[in-house]
Amino acid sequence: MQELKITRPDDWHLHLRDGAALKAVLPHTVRQFARAIIMPNLKPPVRSLADATAYRARIMAAIPAGRQFEPLMTLYLTDNTKPEDIIAANASGFVKAVKYYPAGATTNSEFGVTDIRKCDRIFETMQHIDMPLLLHGEVTSNDIDVFDREKVFIEQYLIPLKQRFPKLRVVLEHITTADAVQFVLDANNIAATITPQHLLFSRNILFKGGIQPHFYCLPILKREQHRQAILQAATSGNPKFFLGTDSAPHGRNRKENSCGCAGCYSALHAMELYAEAFESVNALDKLEAFASFHGPDFYQLPRNTEQITLTKTSWCIPNELPFPDSGLVPLRAGEEITWQMVYKRQ
Ligand code: DOR
Ligand code: ZN
Numbered sequence: 329m330q331e332l333k334i335t336r337p338d339d340w341h342l343h344l345r346d347g348a349a350l351k352a353v354l355p356h357t358v359r360q361f362a363r364a365i366i367m368p369n370l371k372p373p374v375r376s377l378a379d380a381t382a383y384r385a386r387i388m389a390a391i392p393a394g395r396q397f398e399p400l401m402t403l404y405l406t407d408n409t410k411p412e413d414i415i416a417a418n419a420s421g422f423v424k425a426v427k428y429y430p431a432g433a434t435t436n437s438e439f440g441v442t443d444i445r446k447c448d449r450i451f452e453t454m455q456h457i458d459m460p461l462l463l464h465g466e467v468t469s470n471d472i473d474v475f476d477r478e479k480v481f482i483e484q485y486l487i488p489l490k491q492r493f494p495k496l497r498v499v500l501e502h503i504t505t506a507d508a509v510q511f512v513l514d515a516n517n518i519a520a521t522i523t524p525q526h527l528l529f530s531r532n533i534l535f536k537g538g539i540q541p542h543f544y545c546l547p548i549l550k551r552e553q554h555r556q557a558i559l560q561a562a563t564s565g566n567p568k569f570f571l572g573t574d575s576a577p578h579g580r581n582r583k584e585n586s587c588g589c590a591g592c593y594s595a596l597h598a599m600e601l602y603a604e605a606f607e608s609v610n611a612l613d614k615l616e617a618f619a620s621f622h623g624p625d626f627y628q629l630p631r632n633t634e635q636i637t638l639t640k641t642s643w644c645i646p647n648e649l650p651f652p653d654s655g656l657v658p659l660r661a662g663e664e665i666t667w668q669m670v671y672k673r674q
C-alpha cells in the first residue's frame with residue numbers, strides 16, 4: 329500500500345506541559361490530531377475545575393493561528409479530592425476524565441493517591457455520573473520488580489476495583505503486558521490506550537550498545553512476547569483498544585542525566601510510528617478504527633469527519649527539536665521512517 333487515507337485521528341493520552349514547553353510541543357500534536365486527552369501532571373497538578381479551566385485557556389492560547397484543536401481536560405486525583413470537585417468538573421463539559429497516579433509512580437506523581445482503596449467515595453460518584461477513570465496501572469512498592477508492576481497492579485488493585493464498581497468506565501493507560509491485554513478483554517466497561525513505543529520496541533532497545541535513555545518511559549518497555557501481545561490487541565479491531573501516544577517531552581539534559589526522566593517524545597511523528605507498527609503485521613486496514621473510531625466511541629464523543637493521508641515515503645526523524653533550556657530528542661531520532669502524514673484542512 330502506497331497511500332492510506334483515514335479519518336483524522338485523536339490522541340487519547342498526551343502530556344503537553346506548560347509555558348514555553350507547551351508552546352514548543354503543541355504545534356506537533358495539532359498537526360497530527362484533532363483532539364487529545366491532556367494529562368494533568370503539572371507541578372502543581374491540575375486538581376480542580378479552576379485549575380483545568382486556566383490550563384485549558386493556556387493551551388488554547390498556544391494553538392498556532394488558523395489551526396483547530398480541542399484539548400479534552402482531566403483532573404488529577406489526590407487523597408484530598410472531593411466528590412464535589414468531580415461533579416463540578418464533569419458539569420463543565422470540557423473535563424472528560426479523572427486520572428489516577430499512584431503516589432511516586434512516575435513524573436510529578438508525588439501528589440498522587442497513597443491508597444486507592446481510600447478513593448471509593450470518588451469512584452462511586454464517577455460511576456454515578458459516568459465519568460471515566462484513567463489509570464496509571466502500576467504498583468509502586470519497592471518489593472515488586474519494575475517489570476512486574478503492571479501485572480501486580482491488576483491483580484492487587486484493579487480486579488477488586490472492578491468488583492466494587494462494575495459500571496465505572498475505566499481506561500487502563502499505556503498497557504505494556506499480555507496480562508493487561510487479557511484483563512481488558514475479559515472485563516466489562518474497560519478499555520486501554522497503547523503507545524507507539526510499546527508497539528515498536530521490547531526492553532532490549534533500552535540496552536542496545538549501551539544505555540538508551542530516550543527509550544525510557546513508564547511503564548517500562550517489556551519482553552518481546554508482551555510487545556507481540558499488545559501489537560496483536562491494537563491490530564485486532566477490538567474497540568477496547570485505542571491510540572494514546574503518552575508523548576511526554578523532557579529536555580535532553582533531563583533525559584541524558586545520571587538520573588534520567590521517564591518519557592518518550594512521539595507527538596512529532598505519532599501517526600507515522602503507528603503506521604509502521606500496523607504495517608509490520610499487515611494490519612494497515614485496522615489503523616483507522618484504532619486511531620480515529622474506538623477512542624471517541626469510548627468517550628461518547630462524535631468521530632472526526634476530516635481526513636488525513638499517510639504516504640509511503642522515507643524521511644529522517646530530526647536529531648533534536650527546539651525546546652526550552654535544552655533540545656528535545658524525538659523517539660527514534662536520526663532514523664529513517666517510511667510513512668509521512670499530511671493533513672490539509674478541508
Ligand atoms: O514515561 C512517562 N512519562 N510515564 C508517565 O507516566 C509520565 C510521563 C511524564 O509525564 O513524563
Ligand atoms: Zn502519561
